Amino acid sequence: MSRFKPLRYHVVLAAVYASFVNATYLPGRSCKAFPGTAYWPSETQWNHFNDSLSGRLLQATPPAAVCHPDWPAYDPSACSDVKSDWSVYEYHSENPVSIMWDQFTNDTCLPKEEFPCSARGYPAYVVNATTSEHVKLGVDFARTYDIRLVVKNTGHDYMGRSIAPGGLSIWTHHLNSIHHHVGPFKLDDCDTSIPGNAVTVGAGAQMYDIYSATDAFNETIVGGGGKSVGIGGYITGGGHSILAPRFGLAADQVLQMEMVTPAGKILTVNENQHPDLFWAMRGGGGSTFGVLTSVTLKTYPTPKLLSTAWMAVTDPNAPFLYDVIAYALSQFPSMGDAGLSGYTFITSRLPNPVPSPGAPEELAGVLGQFVLQETENVQSLQNILNPINQTLKERWLGAVQVITSTRPYSSFLAWFEDHYDQGTAGNSSYLVSRLLDRHALESDEAALANAVKEGMSISGGLGAYIVSGKGVHDASPRGGSNAVNPGWRTTYVHTRFPAIQRNRKDRGY
Numbered sequence: 001m002s003r004f005k006p007l008r009y010h011v012v013l014a015a016v017y018a019s020f021v022n023a024t025y026l027p028g029r030s031c032k033a034f035p036g037t038a039y040w041p042s043e044t045q046w047n048h049f050n051d052s053l054s055g056r057l058l059q060a061t062p063p064a065a066v067c068h069p070d071w072p073a074y075d076p077s078a079c080s081d082v083k084s085d086w087s088v089y090e091y092h093s094e095n096p097v098s099i100m101w102d103q104f105t106n107d108t109c110l111p112k113e114e115f116p117c118s119a120r121g122y123p124a125y126v127v128n129a130t131t132s133e134h135v136k137l138g139v140d141f142a143r144t145y146d147i148r149l150v151v152k153n154t155g156h157d158y159m160g161r162s163i164a165p166g167g168l169s170i171w172t173h174h175l176n177s178i179h180h181h182v183g184p185f186k187l188d189d190c191d192t193s194i195p196g197n198a199v200t201v202g203a204g205a206q207m208y209d210i211y212s213a214t215d216a217f218n219e220t221i222v223g224g225g226g227k228s229v230g231i232g233g234y235i236t237g238g239g240h241s242i243l244a245p246r247f248g249l250a251a252d253q254v255l256q257m258e259m260v261t262p263a264g265k266i267l268t269v270n271e272n273q274h275p276d277l278f279w280a281m282r283g284g285g286g287s288t289f290g291v292l293t294s295v296t297l298k299t300y301p302t303p304k305l306l307s308t309a310w311m312a313v314t315d316p317n318a319p320f321l322y323d324v325i326a327y328a329l330s331q332f333p334s335m336g337d338a339g340l341s342g343y344t345f346i347t348s349r350l351p352n353p354v355p356s357p358g359a360p361e362e363l364a365g366v367l368g369q370f371v372l373q374e375t376e377n378v379q380s381l382q383n384i385l386n387p388i389n390q391t392l393k394e395r396w397l398g399a400v401q402v403i404t405s406t407r408p409y410s411s412f413l414a415w416f417e418d419h420y421d422q423g424t425a426g427n428s429s430y431l432v433s434r435l436l437d438r439h440a441l442e443s444d445e446a447a448l449a450n451a452v453k454e455g456m457s458i459s460g461g462l463g464a465y466i467v468s469g470k471g472v473h474d475a476s477p478r479g480g481s482n483a484v485n486p487g488w489r490t491t492y493v494h495t496r497f498p499a500i501q502r503n504r505k506d507r508g509y
């Protein structure tokens with residue numbers, strides 16, 4: 001009999017503990033609370049939570065519910081807008097729960113009347129946060145009631161981490177203030193002053209808004225290619241940029257951050273205060289160590305850019321196609337060392353973008369968009385590219401065409417206005433990517449040709465971005481280091497294979 005006493009004692013203790021923290025959490029339960037289960041907070045508890053947030057709690061509705069007659073939100077004219085907006089990044093970033101890629105809701109509510117719509121793929125509630133205190137309240141509520149917590153900023157995430165079925169979502173989109181500082185920047189609570197100008201932005205601030213605000217001071221941040229990508233996921237993920245080969249990654253530019261920890265503490269972190277969190281939040285991954293509420297980034301005088309569209313193309317059926325591509329890729333480290341950066345798209349078959357009588361209807365090869373910074377001198381660009389053009393022409397006896405067109409830009413923003421990422425959302429997009437260093441690119445052209453051929457057989461296209469180089473290799477992030485994947489410190493090229501899922505016939509794909 002007495003053997004059971006300790007057990008009862010623990011049961012009583014657990015009950016006391018549970019009532020003490022006002023939680024339905026039961027020790028040993030392995031699943032989070034889910035809508036419809038006994039552990040889910042009551043209506044009254046949600047209402048109290050909403051009151052504590054001054055009414056900023058939203059009930060989540062799948063955005064495409066307007067297309068489905070069995071939903072109260074059904075509205076055919078709103079549906080036709082959602083249908084046409086579904087491919088637009090900004091539509092999803094401005095919606096409290098919508099995300100760019102369909103597969104992360106398991107296609108549970110698409111803007112297609114012919115397929116059923118359910119709320120199963122979406123969070124239950126959303127905190128529309130505008131202050132760190134709102135974020136803290138959300139984190140505390142989710143912890144207390146053992147609810148799955150998710151942070152959604154824009155929904156650009158390629159791994160679906162900005163959405164969770166039945167969860168509580170903290171929407172950081174409206175934490176979007178932008179304040180420019182004329183240096184030196186003084187860190188919070190200590191005597192360290194960091195030379196140079198800076199900008200403090202809310203975690204929801206988006207690339208284009210930050211570029212525009214800093215451009216008013218003839219400055220720029222090291223930022224990414226998508227207009228609506230948000231700083232929250234970008235900075236915590238490391239952040240590559242066409243400017244990074246010169247200045248380092250975006251995470252290398254961080255001077256200070258404000259964040260909310262899983263325990264609900266609002267902290268200002270820098271090289272002196274909570275240096276471990278400061279290290280981890282710069283590259284350690286979105287929604288991992290806490291919720292970022294704001295970040296201070298070093299700014300740079302905006303560079304003048306010489307921009308060139310460069311195509312090295314041949315017949316898609318040419319037996320040497322992958323040799324041509326591998327040769328071009330093998331030149332990227334030396335192009336990078338010479339100051340060139342940019343984005344290239346490698347294709348095994350594309351309609352000729354400049355069709356003309358007699359010209360081939362389809363092309364294959366490398367289509368690049370390069371920049372050289374702080375110069376207007378076309379000769380300096382030609383010095384880099386001419387030897388490569390020459391080899392391409394001579395080695396394949398004229399079967400490779402090199403087409404270039406060059407123009408100068410007076411600022412990074414001016415360049416960005418023409419060259420931002422103009423892709424579309426609204427498909428099921430899975431990405432596979434690899435970081436390639438000098439050895440991978442230069443040491444064995446035949447092996448590289450085989451690897452590219454193998455990869456392209458899956459997707460037909462490959463992005464190869466020169467977004468790393470000397471500036472990233474030699475970066476000196478504050479505090480000595482950060483959590484960015486160390487592979488970046490020897491990388492020249494970030495490659496990505498886009499793969500579109502087409503196997504959901506039951507959802508029209």
Ligand SMILES: Cc1cc2nc3c(=O)[nH]c(=O)nc-3n(C[C@H](O)[C@H](O)[C@H](O)COP(=O)(O)OP(=O)(O)OC[C@H]3O[C@@H](n4cnc5c(N)ncnc54)[C@H](O)[C@@H]3O)c2cc1C
Pocket residue numbers: 100150151152153154155156157158161162172203204223224225226228229230231232233234236237238239240241285286287288290291292293421423
């Ligand atoms: C069109 C396009 C262009 C891109 N261009 C580039 C580029 O040039 N360079 C580059 O490096 N990347 C680029 N990316 C990738 C992009 O940086 C990542 O998808 C990034 O995670 C997006 O962050 P977000 O906050 O906008 O999106 P979200 O999907 O909302 O968030 C992404 C992740 O970060 C988490 N998160 C968001 N905000 C916070 C926060 N405040 N605190 C803690 N966690 C948070 C989310 O929970 C999620 O895990 C691009 C993506 C797209 C779709």
Ligand SMILES: *[C@@H]1O[C@H](CO)[C@@H](O)[C@H](O)[C@H]1NC(C)=O
Pocket residue numbers: 050054055056057058059
């Ligand atoms: C939260 O309160 C606001 C204002 O009172 C109200 O408009 C909103 O519907 C409430 N949210 C929820 C989920 O009940």
Ligand SMILES: *[C@@H]1O[C@H](CO)[C@@H](O)[C@H](O)[C@H]1NC(C)=O
Pocket residue numbers: 086087424425426427428500502509
């Ligand atoms: C991807 O989205 C675009 C734009 O919405 C659409 O035209 C295209 O057909 C889609 N592709 C697939 C494979 O679904």
Ligand SMILES: *[C@@H]1O[C@H](CO)[C@@H](O)[C@H](O)[C@H]1NC(C)=O
Pocket residue numbers: 106
């Ligand atoms: C996703 O949808 C498919 C088909 O409707 C279903 O079989 C599967 O269980 C769903 N997956 C999840 C994780 O809900």
Ligand SMILES: *[C@@H]1O[C@H](CO)[C@@H](O)[C@H](O)[C@H]1NC(C)=O
Pocket residue numbers: 058096128130174
């Ligand atoms: C979220 O909050 C912002 C800022 O207060 C407000 O403009 C916006 O309308 C709110 N969004 C929703 C869906 O309530």
Ligand SMILES: *[C@@H]1O[C@H](CO)[C@@H](O)[C@H](O)[C@H]1NC(C)=O
Pocket residue numbers: 216217218
């Ligand atoms: C930015 O540069 C322009 C052009 O050189 C100049 O006219 C303007 O005064 C500068 N603005 C600031 C804020 O320095």
Ligand SMILES: *[C@@H]1O[C@H](CO)[C@@H](O)[C@H](O)[C@H]1NC(C)=O
Pocket residue numbers: 308310381382385386389390402404405406
């Ligand atoms: C190679 O490209 C450059 C610059 O893009 C162009 O100006 C030049 O004429 C080309 N050179 C050769 C040899 O084709």
